[in-house]
Amino acid sequence: MPPVIHFNHAGASILAPETVELIVAHLRREAELGPMEAGTAAADRLEAGYARAARLLGCAATDVAFGTGHGQLYGDILASVPLKAGDRVLVSRQEWIGNVLALKHACHVSGASMSVMPWDETTAVDVEAVVRSLDPDVKIVALTWVGASGALINPAEALGKALRQAKSGAFYMIDASQAIGQLPVDVSEIGCDVLVACGRKFLRGPRGTALAYISPRLAVSMVPRRVDDRSAKLDVGRAAIHQSAQAVETAEFAVALRLGLIDSLERALSLNAFDTRVKLNALATELRNRLTDVPGVNILDLGRDKAAFVTFVIEGIPCQRVKELLAARGITIGKNGVGYTPFDMDIRGITEILRASVHFGNTDTDIEKLVQAVREIAAEAAEAA
Structure with missing residues (x-):
């Protein structure tokens, strides 16, 4: 079976062949040596992963936590933030549904309230308006850096700078799952307290x-809802929670997958993050421009700065059928x-989108094949109308 032409990197990218082999090799070692023995043999490599992640994120290794998915880490971190009745949580219009559900639940059990931050004419977070809305009751500011329903890049660094200048005590949480690997990330410049990203x-x-990155400021005040022998230790008969990012980690994890993630981190570090941004943006811009010229295709991207994907629909045919x-x-x-980004898509009055995302493996020939296929599908839909 020939390999697919993959334009779904924003959903889940295809692993490098070397990463696949590394994962499989560890599984073989588990079968040969025993899982615990193979894990022990990989201990130094696993520990080095914290330093790799720290380099990529711009933080200390002790500020890094690993997990099994964005939702798991985001939810566990959020559940560790003390909230009470009267507290306010501000979220971005582009917030992913998993974050929305976790935030709504946290507000429900604590008595806090949640509201969507103001946005500007491009639909990005309006930083100045957010600052005007701040008060001592605002305890969390949650931003999705790049949303799932459009290529818009929110001003993560500008918002962080504004929160610091306003001397806000709110914890600044960023969903960077769509950003990491395509945009430069430096939490010391952004000024966030939390940055979470999936590996896929x-x-x-x-x-x-x-x-995830967790700031020391937040780490010392977290009250984890779930504790095990990784996140805490027994100290004079009580559970002493680690006052670091380790507080949200679990003792049990898939070693082979963690090794695969570390390999991916090293691959990202071997590239210049700013060059990566330029190259992927050029690919996405080329695809966006060419799809714009196809009759019957409506481009739905918003924002001044756009990520490495294109959102669109084809007139007269459901998105699932196009897929x-x-x-x-x-x-x-x-x-x-609409379930992926309920606030944004509801405000825009759209119920579904197609999303074509690019990465280094995509060539001009790939783009030509996608555009030609979309052209044919759009023409067939127009004829059937």
Whole structure:
């Protein structure tokens, strides 16, 4: 079976062959030596992963936590933040549904309230308006850096700078799952307290992996809801929670997948993050411009700065059907419904989108094949109308 032409990196990217082999090799060692013995042999490599992640994120290794997915880490961190009745939580319009549910639940059990931050004419977070809305009751400011329903890049660094200048005591949480691997990330410049990302998107890590930055300021005040022998230790008869990012980690994890994530981190570090941004943006811009010229295609991207994907619909044909027709041609793209980003898509009055995301493996020939396939599908839909 020939390999697919993959344009769904924003959903889950295809692993580098070397990463696949590394994961499989460890599974073989588990079968040969025993899982615990193979894990012990990989201990130094696993520990080195914290330093690799710290380099990529711009923080100390003790500020890094690994997990099994974005939702798991985000939810565990959020559940550790003390909230009470009267507290306010501000979220971005582009917030992912998993974050929305976790935030709503946290507000429900604590008595806090949640509201969507103001946005500007491009739909990005309006930093100045957010600052005007701040008061001592604001305890969390949650931002999705790059949303799932459009290529817009939110001003993460500008918002962080504004929160610091306003001397806000709120904890600043960033969903960077769509950003890491395609945008430069430096939490020391952003000024956030939390940055969470899954490994499977532009970072090209395996599914079932994630990483997070947790600021020392937040780490010392967290009250984890779940504790085990990784996040705490027994001290004079009580559970002493580690006052670091380790407080949200679990003792049990898939070693092979963690090793695959570490390999992906090293691959990202071997590249210049700013060069990566330029190259992927050029690919996405080329695809966006060419799809714009296809009759019957409506581009739905918003924002001044755009990420490495293109969102669109084809007139007269459901997005799921387009996805199926492209798959039959050996081309994979993403399809999102309103459930992925409920605030943004509801405000825009759209219920579904197609999303074609690019990475280094995509060539001009790949783009030509995708555009031609979309052209054919759009023409067939127009004829049937």
